[in-house]
Amino acid sequence: MWEISMFSVVFVEPENPGNVGAVARSMKNFAFRELILVNPKCDPLSKEAKALAMHAKDILESARIRKDLSFLSEFDLVIGSTGILADKYSTERSTVSPKQLKSILKNSKGKKAILIGRESTGLSNDELSLCDIVVHIPTSRGYPVMNASHALTVILYEISDLEEGEEKLASPEMKQRLCKEFSELVDKLDFMKPEQVKAMFKRVIGRSAIRIKEASALIGFMVKVKDRL
Incomplete structure (x- = not known):
């Protein structure tokens, strides 16, 4: 099992303080600690952010602020997320599901970043091109794009490996x-x-x-x- 401490959640240009708080709360639910905010468009320490974070205010207060994504070179693996499925010609949006991601990560080592994008447009193709793996959560075709914090919750649940009695994988x-x-x-x-x-x-x-x-x-x-x- 990998160490949760090796994961960082990277929220790119968050626009809504409530979503920043909800992301922090989701992280604490699954014992993830490090939050990095890239060029935030809102106040991550506002009353709204803290209200949505509930008992995860410490994650907000310790969050690192970065101007751009140049720091991603610090990580051994970068995992992006998208609400838009790839077409057959796209390399940036070739995706895996959260369950597939968990399988891929089973024997991985090193520091990992999980990127979620701005609420209005998500991660751009240029940003997705910086990712080693891109995750897409299967949803209804009628309304496929999830809220950033909700999508993160699904991803963190799948990879947290907190399930009791899970059978070991073949070596x-x-x-x-x-x-x-x-x-x-x-x-x-x-x-x-x-x-x-x-x-x-x-x-x-x-x-x-x-x-x-x-x-x-x-x-x-x-x-x-x-x-x-």
């Missing part, structure tokens, strides 16, 4: 064993393009959040099938 070594067993099984079967099938399976397993029990069951199944061929 990279176990995934390699699973791919090896599958490869040997394919070699015994009459596939027209065996190497392509192996490569596809390897890609699927590589990006999956497969659990130890699931991987073990699949390995056992493949071994038995091979023995019967």
Whole structure:
């Protein structure tokens, strides 16, 4: 499990003090501590901001203010968010869901920044191009864009890893064993393009959040099938 202390929330040009307070409150709900405000267009210490923050006023008071995003070089991984789905030609808006993000981050290390954009227009394409990963939350097509603080709450919930009794994920070594067993099984079967099938399976397993029990069951199944061929 990663350290929550390695995450910073970056709110780019917030326009509404109430949203700044709501962001701070959401952060405290999930034990995230560092808030960075980039060129804020409102007073983050106003009465409205503090009222919405409730018991997270300390996060507001300790928030760092930056003029631009040049400081992102301090981070090993930058995660952006967008309410607009990518079209097939867009590289800036190629997105993952919050659940997929959690899987990607499982074994990651280093400092991470989570960027949320201004309430009116979100993050620009130029800002998204600075991100290593862009998150999109699936919502109703009739009204797809979420409030910045609400979107952050969903993201923080998914990655906080506070769920009790969660099953452990299969290690990279176990995934390699699973791919090896599958490869040997394919070699015994009459596939027209065996190497392509192996490569596809390897890609699927590589990006999956497969659990130890699931991987073990699949390995056992493949071994038995091979023995019967």
